[in-house]
Amino acid sequence: AQTVTQSQPEMSVQEAETVTLSCTYDTSENNYYLFWYKQPPSRQMILVIRQEAYKQQNATENRFSVNFQKAAKSFSLKISDSQLGDTAMYFCAFMKGTGGGADGLTFGKGTHLIIQP
Amino acid sequence: DVKVTQSSRYLVKRTGEKVFLECVQDMDHENMFWYRQDPGLGLRLIYFSYDVKMKEKGDIPEGYSVSREKKERFSLILESASTNQTSMYLCASSRGLDRSPLHFGNGTRLTVT
Numbered sequence: 569a570q571t572v573t574q575s576q577p578e579m580s581v582q583e584a585e586t587v588t589l590s591c592t593y594d595t596s597e598n599n600y601y602l603f604w605y606k607q608p609p610s611r612q613m614i615l616v617i618r619q620e621a622y623k624q625q626n627a628t629e630n631r632f633s634v635n636f637q638k639a640a641k642s643f644s645l646k647i648s649d650s651q652l653g654d655t656a657m658y659f660c661a662f663m664k665g666t667g668g669g670a671d672g673l674t675f676g677k678g679t680h681l682i683i684q685p
Numbered sequence: 686d687v688k689v690t691q692s693s694r695y696l697v698k699r700t701g702e703k704v705f706l707e708c709v710q711d712m713d714h715e716n717m718f719w720y721r722q723d724p725g726l727g728l729r730l731i732y733f734s735y736d737v738k739m740k741e742k743g744d745i746p747e748g749y750s751v752s753r754e755k756k757e758r759f760s761l762i763l764e765s766a767s768t769n770q771t772s773m774y775l776c777a778s779s780r781g782l783d784r785s786p787l788h789f790g791n792g793t794r795l796t797v798t
Contacts, residue, residue, distance in 0.1 A: 577725070601784050613775065613789035659727060663784055671741070672718045672777070673787055677727035 570595045570662045574676035581650055582684050588635075589645045589679050591660030599665030602636070602643045603673065608656040616658070619643065621665070647681075655683045688712070691776050691790035698797050704763040706793050708776030714788075715781030717759035719743075719751065722773040722792070731774075734759055735781060766797045 571594045581587045593602070604616040619627045619636050626634050631648045647654055657680050661673040692707035710717065716735050720728040730743030732751040740751050748770060752760045759778075763770055773794050777787040 574727075603786060611773070611792045613777075613787075615786045618786060665784060672716070672720075672730050672733050672743070672779075673728075674730075675720075675728040677725060 570597070570600075570664070570674045572660050572662050572674055572676035574658075574660055574679050576679045577677070578680040578682070580682040580684060583650060583652060585650055586646065586648050587650055587681065589647075589658050589660075589681065591643045591645070591676055593641050593643065593660070593662050595641070595662065595664075597664055597666075601663040601665060602634075603661040603663065604632070604634070604643075604645045605659045605661060605675075606654075606656045607659065607678075608653075613659075617645065650683050652683050652685060654681060656681060689776055689778055689788050689790040691774075691793050693793050694791060696793055696795045698763075698766050698795065700767060700797055702763075702766050702797075704766045704795070704797075706761040706763075706774055706776075706795070708759045708761070708778075708790055709757050710759075710778040710788070711757065712778070712780075712788075713756065714778035715756075716779045717753065718777040718779075718787065719749075719759065719761045720775045720777065721745065722775055728775065731761065766795075768797050771795060771797045 573592045600621045602619045606614045635644045657678045660676040689710045718733045719731040734740045734753045750762045776790040779787045
């Protein structure tokens with residue numbers, strides 16, 4: 569079974585700062601996918617970024633980037649030039665690479681990120 | 686854009702009632718999921734389905750059942766609701782075979798009194 573650990577229950581930064589959210593995971597799988605989802609107060613879960621474990625290059629999406637350290641089983645999310653709209657719960661999630669994703673995602677407990685004006 | 690629709694945003698039920706939570710997706714996705722979200726616990730998988738009439742238990746299936754009679758619809762059933770089932774319930778869907786991301790509905794906040 570997989571486990572995902574987010575060690576920061578809550579973080580608060582000033583607008584325009586850079587913030588890094590931590591995520592570690594444990595698995596015996598060699599082929600897998602990692603995700604960061606954002607859940608704003610509207611409750612809609614929004615995919616932020618996705619990383620394939622077989623790719624060494626870190627994924628980026630505009631102001632969002634990851635630091636993927638496969639050997640250390642670490643998958644942190646960096647948000648640059650943070651904006652008020654980034655205030656949300658952030659969930660790190662793991663998907664096995666086999667089985668077509670039919671058994672879904674394993675989630676961490678989440679980090680509540682607050683961007684202060 | 687994929688749309689996953691959950692029939693109710695808020696629901697209040699009494700202990701012992703049978704409760705149905707409905708979820709519909711419009712993108713012909715093979716996989717569908719029900720998660721429960723509680724503060725400090727993240728999202729936990731209740732049941733999932735990879736095809737019509739197929740269902741598999743997730744991590745916390747006790748007290749729940751599911752039904753998938755049509756590809757686009759996945760129902761979560763609380764046979765006899767209890768107060769410890771008060772929670773946020775999230776439905777999701779994904780394409781099969783390629784480990785595509787999950788697309789989520791807006792959630793149903795269920796209160797059992």
